[in-house]
Amino acid sequence: MEKEITKRSKNILMVVLIAGCFLSTLNQTLLNVAMSGFMDIFEVSAATVQWLSTGFMLVNGVLVPITAFLMKRFTTRQLFISSMFFLLFGSVLCACSINFGMLLTGRMIQAIGAGIIIPLLMTVVLYLYPIEKRGSVMGTIGFAMIFAPAIAPTLSGFIMEFSSWRWLFIGITPFILIVIILAFKYLMNVAETSKAKLDILSVILSTFGFGSILFGFSSAGSKGWDDPVVITTIITGLIVTTLFCSRQLTSKDPLLNLSIFKYKIFTLTSLINVLITMIMYADLILLPIYLQDGRSFTAFEAGLLLLPGAIINAFLSPVTGRMYDKYGAKPLFITGLVFIIIAMWGVIDLSASTTYFYLLLRTCILRIGLSFITMPINTAGLNALPRELGSHGSAVNNTIRQLAGAIGTAVVITIYTIQSTSYAQELSLENGHISAVQLAKLASIFGSSSAYIFMLVLSFAALILACFMPTQKAKNHKNTTKKNVFKQSPN
Structure with a gap:
């Protein structure tokens, strides 16, 4: 009976945490295709409106390194419910915004909540589940972490085209409230807290x-x-x-225990994680640029193209999680990177006649590849660490992702800008009769292709690193996995 209650408690805990993670990650990329709309609505420049994304990333990035301390000092309930209240308050403030400053403030408050949830979720998994079951659990978490940000552009494009922008924030508010109510009723504390000094x-x-x-x-x-x-x-x-x-x-x-890099597998997975994150973030920026600037598709059409791949990615995540438990990391990484290389190779020669269906198929191939890597790489890295270093490993993983995302996006946009500008100058000299609109479109297409060549190189680099992963299955470390005890305190 005790085991049955414990299993039920675990399931309830994970459902609540995953629901919060889904809303948090959905919110993170919800505004990506709405930026140009906000420029018109609030009459701000591109450099200013970009702060809706940059500001969110900054707050998230600077908060993540201290989450290891927060998880030692505060209970699971305290951290999770606090993060959801930050997300709720930020969303309400954004929905009620009467100027850009108010919108940006609400956005940065949302980021405080988002910065806590994912590292907390990863650490809870390490405490609750033995090493041989973590792949399956991480795969389920991957459904939320991958599906939410991938469908966000489609959802955002639909709202911006057919409704008021305020529904970007009003729409998620009731769901956040439901998660908060469920957390108060069902959420239990995991592990002990300590009077850690900051x-x-x-x-x-x-x-x-x-x-x-x-x-x-x-x-x-x-x-x-x-x-x-x-x-x-x-x-x-x-x-x-x-x-x-x-x-x-x-x-x-x-504050952040860097001795975790003494563990070879954790270091190796971190390096692969950097490259994969750079590819993933850059593609989410570059593909809409090509579609909207180079091909004149609407924001909704650009977002819609990402949807089938997102659905495939999400539903494959639990499958690849179970495969990780059975076969280990190396075969999954190599399989995934082969798919990613094929997907990148397919877009290094984009043109004005590249079909929408071709790009949709290519994006599905990319997402299949990512599903073999995204969550298994986190599981492999954290499994390599002792449980007491799990919170530090989770914090480092998420810090790395923030930095890699920013660096990858910046480098790819720079390559795109340089190449498209250079091509526009050459084309205008060769053909002086071409219209400015047509010139801009052709330059955007050429710049996108050049940027994808760089991403193809990153894919090959990740494949080389994956070959150095040890070939081993996740083992049952019963001796190192202690029996978990749920604390029923309401704090």
């Missing part, structure tokens, strides 16, 4: 370090790499982050 200097260093790097790379795509602000913030961020890392390595109770 290293204020480390918090300051991580905030300025990671924040500056994220801001610098996020700004590089629009301002250019030679902009003084971009150069200054990236250099400052690298110096401050180096000081932060040095402090963590010498501290007896580090």
Whole structure:
């Protein structure tokens, strides 16, 4: 009977956490195809409206490194319910916005909640499940983490085209309230809390370090790499982050325990994770640019193209999770990267006649590949660590993803801008009679193809790294997995 209750408690806990994760990740990419609409609505420039994405990423990025401390200091209930209230308050503020400043403030409040949920969810899995079952559980979590941000552009495009932009935020508010009510009723605490002391200097260093790097790379795509602000913030961020890392390595109770990189598999999966995240984020930016600027598709049509792949990706995630438990990481990584390489190879020669169906099929192939890697790579990395380092591993994983996403997007947009500008100049010299509109479209198509060549190179680099993964199945570490006890306290 006790086992039955424990299993039921685990299931309820995971349902509530996954629901919160789904809403959080959905919200993260919900505004990607709505940016041009907000430029017209609030009469702001492209550089200003980009802060809706950059600001969210900055807050999320600087918060993630301290989540390991938060998970030691506060209970599961306290952290999860607090994060959902931040998400709720931010969404209400965004929905009621009367100017851009109010919208941006609400967006950054949303990011506080989003920054806590995913590392918390990963750490809970490490506490609740033995090593041989984590792949399946992570696969289920992947359904939320992958499906939500992938359907967000379609949903956003539909709302922007057929309804008021305020429904981007009004629509998710009732669901957040439902999750909060369920959390109060059913959510249990996992693991013990401790009176951990907060290293204020480390918090300051991580905030300025990671924040500056994220801001610098996020700004590089629009301002250019030679902009003084971009150069200054990236250099400052690298110096401050180096000081932060040095402090963590010498501290007896580090804010972020970097000794996890002594574990070879964790380091290897982190490197692959960087490359995969760069590819994934860059594709979500680059494909809509090609479709809208190069081919004159609407935001809704651009978002709709991503939907079939998103559905395939989401439903394959639990399957690949079970495959990970059975076969281990290496065969999954190699299989996934072969699909990704095929998908990237298929778009290095885009033209004005490339069909919508071809791009849809190619995106499905890419998403099949990602489903073999995205969650298994997190599972493989965290499984390589002792359980007491799980929260630090989860925090590092999510910090890496934020940095890789910003860097990948910035580099790809830079390549796209340089190549499209260069091609436009050549084309205008060769054919002076071409219209400005047609010139811009052809230049956008050429720039997109060039950027995809870079992403193809990243795919091959990831495949080489995957070949160094050890060939082994997840083993049952019964001796190292202690029996979990649920705390029934309401705090």
